[in-house]
Amino acid sequence: MSNSPMAAADTAPQSTYRDDKRHWWWLPLLVAISPVLGVYLAATTSQNLWLWITPILWYAVLPVADWLVGRDARNPSDAAVPSLESDRYYKFLVYASIPLFYVTWIVGVWAVATQDYGWVGYLGVSLSVALTNGLALVVGHEIGHKTGRFEKRLAQVVLAVPAYGHFSAEHNRGHHKDVATPNDPASSRFGESLYAFVLREIPGALSRAWQDEKARLARGGKSPWSLSNELLQSFAITAVLYGAALVVLGPVVIPFLLISTFWGWQFLSTSNYIEHYGLLRQKLPDGRFERCRAEHSWNADHVISNLMLYHLQRHSDHHARPTRCYQALRSDKAPELPSGYPLCFTLSYFPPLWRAVMDKRVLAVYCGDITRVNIQPSKREQILARYGAAQKSTAGA
Numbered sequence: 001m002s003n004s005p006m007a008a009a010d011t012a013p014q015s016t017y018r019d020d021k022r023h024w025w026w027l028p029l030l031v032a033i034s035p036v037l038g039v040y041l042a043a044t045t046s047q048n049l050w051l052w053i054t055p056i057l058w059y060a061v062l063p064v065a066d067w068l069v070g071r072d073a074r075n076p077s078d079a080a081v082p083s084l085e086s087d088r089y090y091k092f093l094v095y096a097s098i099p100l101f102y103v104t105w106i107v108g109v110w111a112v113a114t115q116d117y118g119w120v121g122y123l124g125v126s127l128s129v130a131l132t133n134g135l136a137l138v139v140g141h142e143i144g145h146k147t148g149r150f151e152k153r154l155a156q157v158v159l160a161v162p163a164y165g166h167f168s169a170e171h172n173r174g175h176h177k178d179v180a181t182p183n184d185p186a187s188s189r190f191g192e193s194l195y196a197f198v199l200r201e202i203p204g205a206l207s208r209a210w211q212d213e214k215a216r217l218a219r220g221g222k223s224p225w226s227l228s229n230e231l232l233q234s235f236a237i238t239a240v241l242y243g244a245a246l247v248v249l250g251p252v253v254i255p256f257l258l259i260s261t262f263w264g265w266q267f268l269s270t271s272n273y274i275e276h277y278g279l280l281r282q283k284l285p286d287g288r289f290e291r292c293r294a295e296h297s298w299n300a301d302h303v304i305s306n307l308m309l310y311h312l313q314r315h316s317d318h319h320a321r322p323t324r325c326y327q328a329l330r331s332d333k334a335p336e337l338p339s340g341y342p343l344c345f346t347l348s349y350f351p352p353l354w355r356a357v358m359d360k361r362v363l364a365v366y367c368g369d370i371t372r373v374n375i376q377p378s379k380r381e382q383i384l385a386r387y388g389a390a391q392k393s394t395a396g397a
Contacts, residue, residue, distance in 0.1 A: 017080035019327060021072075025093050027307050031057065032100040032135055035128035036107045039115075048121040054128035063343035066302040075330040084328040091325075094142055094310070098154060101136040101161045105129055105241070105260070112256045113249035126259035133162035133260055134267025135308075142310050144168035145322050156234040160241065162264040165234025170209035175272075176322055180281045180296035181289050182374065190278035190362055191376040191383050193351040198269045274298060274337065274344045275315050278362035280374035292319050294334040295365055301331045305340030313341060335365050363387075 031054070038053035076084055084090070108129035112122045136158050144155035144167065155168050171186075178184035185204025188197045213231050214224040222228050245253050279296045281289040293316075300306070300313040310326040316334035317324065337344050338357055347354045366372040370387040 017076055019076070019084065020074065021303070021307060022089075024307050025090065025310075025327070028135060028139075028310065029093065029097050029100060031308055032097050032132050033104055035104050035125060035132055038128055039107055039111045039125065042117075042121070043115075048117055048124070051117060051121045051124035051128065054131045055124070058131050058342050059346060062305055062308065063339060063346070065304040066340040066343065069303045071301045072303045072306065072331075076328055081324070081328045085325045087327070090327045094139055094326075095154065097135075097139050098158045101132060101139075101158060102241075104132050105161050108260065109245045109249065109253050109256055113252050122255070123259070126256045127263060129256070129260040130263035131267060133264025134271075136161045137164060137167060137264065137268045138271075138309055138312055140164070140167055141171065141312070142326055145172065147323060152230075156230065157237065160234045160237035163235070163238045163242070163261050164265060164268065165238060166206055166209035166213075166231045167268070169213050169230060170205045172322070173212050174205070174208045176292075176319065179292055179319060180276050180279045180374065182280075182377075184276075186272045187276040187374065188273045188278070189376040190359065190370075190373045191355070191379040194270060194273050194348045194354070195351075196376075197273050198266065201269050201272060202265060270345050270348055271312070271341060273348055274341065276374075277358055278373050278375075279335075279365065280372060282372060294320070294332045297334050298337045299331055299334040300337040300340045300344070302340035305342055309341060313337075335361060 034054045034057060038050045041050035041053070042048050108125050111117070112125050115121075117125065140155045140159040143151045143158065146152070152168070156165060159165050159167050175184060175186045178187070180187050182189075185201045185208065188194075188201075192200075209231060210224070213229055217224055217226060217228060220228075225232070227233070242257055245257070275298055276296065277298065279298070281292060281296055284290055295316075297316040297319055299316055302313065306313050311329040312318070312326075314329040314331055316332055317329045320332075321329075338347075338361075347357055362373055363370065370384060370389045375383050
C-alpha cells in the first residue's frame with residue numbers, strides 16, 4: 001500500500017504479484033454486523049451512543065482513514081488476474097456476508113421493538129441497519145454480475161434485505177448499456193442535485209427493470225406476473241421478511257422499516273450519483289453513443305473505503321469488464337474523485353459544496369468544453385451561458 005498517487009498498472013508476472021490487501025478483505029463483514037455490535041455494547045455499557053456506531057463509522061471514521069492511509073498504487077497484472085479470480089477465498093468472504101445482513105436486520109428490528117431506546121436510539125439503530133442495507137446492495141452488485149445461476153439466486157436473496165430486488169436486472173441490462181448518456185436514469189447530470197437525481201433515478205430504475213423483465217418473459221411466452229419473474233422472486237422474500245416483523249413485533253417497527261429501507265436505497269442512489277456525475281459519452285456520426293471508456297466513470301482509489309466496498313470505487317474497470325471479480329479490478333486513467341465514497345456522500349448532501357468541488361473536475365475531463373458535458377436539461381441554457389458557450393445542439397443533447 002502506498003500514500004502516493006495512482007501508479008501505472010503492475011506489470012509483474014503472475015508468480016510475483018501479491019495482493020497486499022488479501023487479509024483485510026474481511027473488514028466488510030465487520031461492517032455488516034456492526035449494528036449488532038452496537039446493540040450489544042449499548043446493552044452492556046448503558047451508553048446508547050453505541051447504537052450510532054455504523055453512521056459514525058461511515059461518515060466520520062472512514063473519511064479520516066482514507067485521508068490517513070491514502071491511495072492504493074498497485075494493480076494486478078493481466079497475468080495475475082486469472083489466478084486472483086479463481087481463488088475461492090475472495091468468493092467465500094462475499095458469500096459469508098449474506099447471512100450477516102439477515103442477522104443484522106433481524107436483531108435491529110427486534111431491538112427497536114423491544115428496547116426502550118427513545119427516539120434518538122431508535123433512529124441510530126435504523127440508520128445503522130440502513131447503511132448495512134447499502135452494503136448489501138454492494139454485495140448484490142458484485143454477485144449479480146456473475147453468470148452462474150447460483151450467483152444470480154444469491155443476488156436475489158441478498159437484495160431482498162433492502163427490498164431492492166429489481167437491482168440486478170436494471171443495473172446489468174440497463175445501466176451498463178446506457179451509462180453516461182442522457183438515457184440513463186442512473187447517471188447524474190452536471191448541475192443536477194442529489195435530491196433531484198434520487199427522485200429521477202429510483203422510479204426510473206424500477207420502471208426500466210420492470211419493462212426489461214416483462215420483455216424477457218414475453219420472449220418465452222410468459223406473463224410478467226408469472227413465478228419466473230426474477231424481480232418478484234426477490235420481492236417475495238422481502239414480503240415474508242418484512243411481513244413477519246410486522247406480525248410478530250407490531251406497528252412499532254414501521255418507522256424502522258421505512259428508514260432502514262429508504263436510507264439504504266439512498267446509499268445506492270448516492271453511489272450512482274457520484275460515479276458518473278456530468279460525464280458523457282459523445283454521439284457518433286451514425287447517431288449511436290461512443291463506446292464506454294475509462295473517462296466515463298469517476299474512480300476513487302482510496303485503500304480503506306475500497307476495502308469496505310469491495311473495490312466498487314475502481315468503477316471504470318468494472319464498466320469495462322462487468323464480470324471481473326472485485327479483487328482483480330484495476331485502476332486506469334479514469335478521472336479521480338477528491339476522496340472515497342464516504343466523504344463524497346457527505347459532499348453530495350450539500351449541492352453547493354458538491355458543485356464547488358466537482359464541477360471544475362468535470363470541465364477538466366473535457367478540457368473546459370462545457371458542450372461535451374452531460375448537463376441537466378432544465379439548467380442547460382443557464383449553464384452554457386455561465387461558461388460562455390452558445391446555445392446549440394451538441395453530441396449528447
